[in-house]
Amino acid sequence: MSATTIHLVRHGEVHNPEHVLYERLPGFHLSERGRRMADATGRYLAANPQTNTVAAVWSSPLERTRETAGIIIGRLNEARAERAVVAPDGHPLPALELAVDERLIEAGNDFRGKRIGHGEGALWKPENLRLVRNLYKPTWGESYRHIAARMSAFASEKIDEYAGRQIIVVSHESPIWSFRHLLETGHPEHNMLLRHAALASVTSITFDADTHQVMSITYVDPAANVA
Template sequence: MSATTIHFVRHGQVYNPEHVIYERLPGFHLSNTGRRMAETTGRFLSLNPATQGVAAIYSSPLDRAKETAQIICDEINATRQEEEHDPLQLAFDNRLIEAGNEFRGKRIGKGEGALWRNGNWRLLTNLMEPSWGESYQSIAQRVRDFAYEQVDRYPGQQIIAVSHESPIWSFRHFLETGRPEHNMLMRGTALASVTSITFDDDSKKVLGITYADPAGGCAGRNTLFTIVGKL
């Protein structure tokens, strides 16, 4: 039986001193800590025997994801150069983009432009179904389309996909429960973490889901590698 694993990586920490809800806005880049996170996760992916031999790396087109993916790509290629493997080439896919959000440009906090001013709070009618933006069903569907396409394109191999918290968790929740709807406050997708999903190439059945937080030390978290689910 042939199986393909896709490693969904959340981008690293963003430099955002004004606490803006940046969503799909341009110009939000990794902080210094975020770059260290990406470097740490890149080394984890390049050196861990369980994640060797990556065939392709994709990224959301947003700045923070592109920067994270490029750093990871560079880390892997540095190892590959030593082992005389062909270098990876970073590609972009819009299906990995952050969820649409009507709060984009608002600030978390007080003052002009704050989230809670001008009646914005009225959009928060149900945390399980984001009345403030793109539905969880839509998010999970586009990530599933991406994943199934990669399984067909790279059977038996490993892929890296750098994305965002909502797309990664919505898809995972869909695979584990049969529905993408969830409480956004209960997600388990830390910055620069790796959610690895293994698919049977023929049936697309999920064979296992693992989670790693190699960059946890950069942000004061303690978890390094935890298997949290297996189907």
């Protein structure tokens, strides 16, 4: 029996001094702290013999995820060069390059561009809050079911493509948690306030490569203490 492990990494902190709900808006990059968070996670993955031999790194197309993935790739490639890391079969590992997939993108959100706070364009206005009718079934954008479906399609494809190997996938809180919740409970609906996917955290899901059944789910937060 062979297994495929997908390490789902959430991007680091974003530079957002105006507290805008940026969702899929362009131009939102990692903050300096976010870059340190990505580096902490990259160093963790590079130091772990179970993750420094990954076959590929995939990312959402948004800036914050591509930047996080780039920092992680830098740490992994550095470790491979310095420590002569080889694949489990003993063959040399090629340098990693970033691959992008639209299915990993942030959830669609009708509040995109709104500000968290008061004043013009603020989220917390009656006309906006009327859309928030059910935290378990978003009424303000893309449904958890649709989010989980696109993540599931990506994962199913990669389980076969990378059978017996591991990959890193950099995405966003909602896609990561909706997919995990689907796998653990059979449904993706959840209370968004109870998610467990911190910035730059790693949710590792191991699948039986033949049946696609979940074998294990683990979670670590390498950037928890980054100031």
